[in-house]
Amino acid sequence: MDRLELIEVAGNSYVVSGKYGIGVYLDRSSKTAVCIDSGPNAAVIEKVCTRISDRGYQILAVVHTHGHAVNHGGNLYLKKRFPNLRIYATHLASFLIENPHLEPLVFEAGGESDTKPDQNKENADALVTDYLPSADGIFHVHTIPFKIVSLPGHSPGMVGFVTPDHVLYCGDALFGPKTLNKQDLLFFNDLRAARKSFKKLSMMKLNAYVLYHGGAFKTVTSLINKHLTLMKDTSAFLEALIHEQPSTLEQLVQQVMKKYKFEDDLHRYGLTTSIIRSYVKELLQEKRIVAKVDNGLLLFSKSAATI
Numbered sequence: 001m002d003r004l005e006l007i008e009v010a011g012n013s014y015v016v017s018g019k020y021g022i023g024v025y026l027d028r029s030s031k032t033a034v035c036i037d038s039g040p041n042a043a044v045i046e047k048v049c050t051r052i053s054d055r056g057y058q059i060l061a062v063v064h065t066h067g068h069a070v071n072h073g074g075n076l077y078l079k080k081r082f083p084n085l086r087i088y089a090t091h092l093a094s095f096l097i098e099n100p101h102l103e104p105l106v107f108e109a110g111g112e113s114d115t116k117p118d119q120n121k122e123n124a125d126a127l128v129t130d131y132l133p134s135a136d137g138i139f140h141v142h143t144i145p146f147k148i149v150s151l152p153g154h155s156p157g158m159v160g161f162v163t164p165d166h167v168l169y170c171g172d173a174l175f176g177p178k179t180l181n182k183q184d185l186l187f188f189n190d191l192r193a194a195r196k197s198f199k200k201l202s203m204m205k206l207n208a209y210v211l212y213h214g215g216a217f218k219t220v221t222s223l224i225n226k227h228l229t230l231m232k233d234t235s236a237f238l239e240a241l242i243h244e245q246p247s248t249l250e251q252l253v254q255q256v257m258k259k260y261k262f263e264d265d266l267h268r269y270g271l272t273t274s275i276i277r278s279y280v281k282e283l284l285q286e287k288r289i290v291a292k293v294d295n296g297l298l299l300f301s302k303s304a305a306t307i
């Protein structure tokens, strides 16, 4: 693995180089550091810890944007190294952080999991210590004020954090160009909420935005537009399929996996099902399709108004 560095975003706000945009805020007066998310595993966060301690700082807390495994995999290592570590998360995120075996259920991957049961048990040693509201507001880690920005859409209860340097760490509310170039199907579980979060992000006055998959950006307008285009394409593809022929969720998933040339594996299937369900939900909300049960099968079809 490459050497990880702390890249200065603005003032005391940093982002870790490499695949995972872990945030680091260094409080110069107290020589303490706050991590924003903790990476996928001990190996990554250990390197981050080394960079932080090289500068003479101690990690005081980790604040979580949401509860996906790649965002909290470093907690156990941090807790062992810093026994007084505070772990902050919203109630919804902490549900997944403290019960990582539930994540595959959320993705509906048929119970397949990369997390072994003993790792789940060990996670009981790195429980969330401080619950955050999912609504906008301010909280303090020791004396450092952070602003919570509610950003639902990708994962329930997802939030971003604004540091005193006006840098917003926005988790997976947006994905960076690398992800957008290789992935046409974006992971959002509530598209309406995601669109609202995009609008909110574009209207905020900030020095920079940090994406967990993509790093730091001065502005995000063109990224947002790329997200909207990809979402529109997926939605139009599904609507056309459904208009052509009444379809079940499984048939839609099959067509999407074919279109994007996804490999046949349980995790990919589970993720795709979860994403397609959110698109179908939006098409239903907008009355572009209807749902009915026919002979025990849930079928989506053209709505009467569009015939």
Ligand SMILES: [Zn+2]
Pocket: 066, 068, 154, 155, 172
């Ligand atoms: Zn995520």
